[in-house]
Amino acid sequence: MKNLKMKSARVAKDLSQQQLADLIGVSRQTISAIEKGDYNPTINLCIAICRELGKTLDELFWEE
Amino acid sequence: MSTSYAAGLAVGIAAALIIFGICWKLSKKTMKGQFDERQELVRGRGYKYACFTLLGLITADLLAESFGVFETLPVTRDLALFAIILAGVMVYALYCIKNDSYFGVGTDTRTYRAVMWVVIVSNAISGFSNLRDGAMVDGKLAFGPCASLLFCLAFVIIMIALYIKKAKLAAEEAAEDDM
Numbered sequence: 001m002k003n004l005k006m007k008s009a010r011v012a013k014d015l016s017q018q019q020l021a022d023l024i025g026v027s028r029q030t031i032s033a034i035e036k037g038d039y040n041p042t043i044n045l046c047i048a049i050c051r052e053l054g055k056t057l058d059e060l061f062w063e064e
Numbered sequence: 065m066s067t068s069y070a071a072g073l074a075v076g077i078a079a080a081l082i083i084f085g086i087c088w089k090l091s092k093k094t095m096k097g098q099f100d101e102r103q104e105l106v107r108g109r110g111y112k113y114a115c116f117t118l119l120g121l122i123t124a125d126l127l128a129e130s131f132g133v134f135e136t137l138p139v140t141r142d143l144a145l146f147a148i149i150l151a152g153v154m155v156y157a158l159y160c161i162k163n164d165s166y167f168g169v170g171t172d173t174r175t176y177r178a179v180m181w182v183v184i185v186s187n188a189i190s191g192f193s194n195l196r197d198g199a200m201v202d203g204k205l206a207f208g209p210c211a212s213l214l215f216c217l218a219f220v221i222i223m224i225a226l227y228i229k230k231a232k233l234a235a236e237e238a239a240e241d242d243m
Contacts, residue, residue: 017240021169026100029164032236039102 001037006060009053010035024048097168106165114156121148138200142207143214150218161225164233173226180223187216 010020010031017035021028026045033039034049041049046061053060099107125141125148128134134141160166167173191213199209 018237025169027103027164027169028237029233030100030102032240033102042101045101 001063003035003037003060006049006053007035009055009060013053015053020049020052023052097171099165099168103165103168106163107160110156110159110163110165113159114152117155118148118152121151138204140201140204140206143205143210146207146211147214150214154218154221157222158225161222161229164229166226166229173230177223177226180219180226184216184219184223187212187219191216 010017015023017031018028021031024031024045025048030039030041034041034045046057050057050060125144128137128144129141134144137144139147157166167176191210194209194212197209199205201208
């Protein structure tokens with residue numbers, strides 16, 4: 001399932017996938033795969049993404 | 065195996081190990097070229113598929129040997145074994161390339177591509193110069209004359225895959241920028 005919440009949070013921060021990837025220390029393709037729903041990140045990577053985007057885990061990764 | 069051939073082989077392996085060691089040390093120092101968690105996962109799967117490929121092909125090789133198939137094939141067994149090893153390497157490399165895990169995060173891919181071109185050209189030169197003396201020994205394609213060309217072919221396939229992937233990623237990035 002696509003992670004549209006993460007994508008919109010990234011766009012709201014005016015960050016490209018590459019910029020977010022550089023901040024976290026992963027490849028751009030990994031960010032792309034998470035947003036497309038092709039890869040489930042570990043909790044460590046989720047926390048790193050949340051920190052950079054200023055969001056909580058619930059806000060970005062909890063599916064209702 | 066002649067003494068000069070064995071000495072050349074030993075020097076070649078030692079040089080490769082030294083270069084690998086220097087590159088490994090440098091990559092550790094700069095922290096560039098590290099793989100992220102998704103890439104590690106993909107590379108693990110790549111190892112698995114390469115391992116199964118090797119197991120399957122080695123089994124086929126053993127069966128072919130026990131049933132005397134190599135006597136009818138125009139290939140020596142050592143060349144066939146070399147091709148099997150290359151097949152395993154190719155499965156691993158192509159799987160990693162397909163899933164964006166061939167290069168680590170922040171790796172300067174131009175350097176790698178340049179090194180690969182050097183490998184391709186040097187093996188092509190060596191392979192074609194060996195071919196001048198004939199590729200066949202006792203009516204079979206032999207390891208000595210053909211190994212370099214086979215190695216060269218494998219690297220050419222990897223390079224083509226890398227360029228196709230590069231073009232795909234560029235298109236993907238352009239599409240992402242437009243959004």
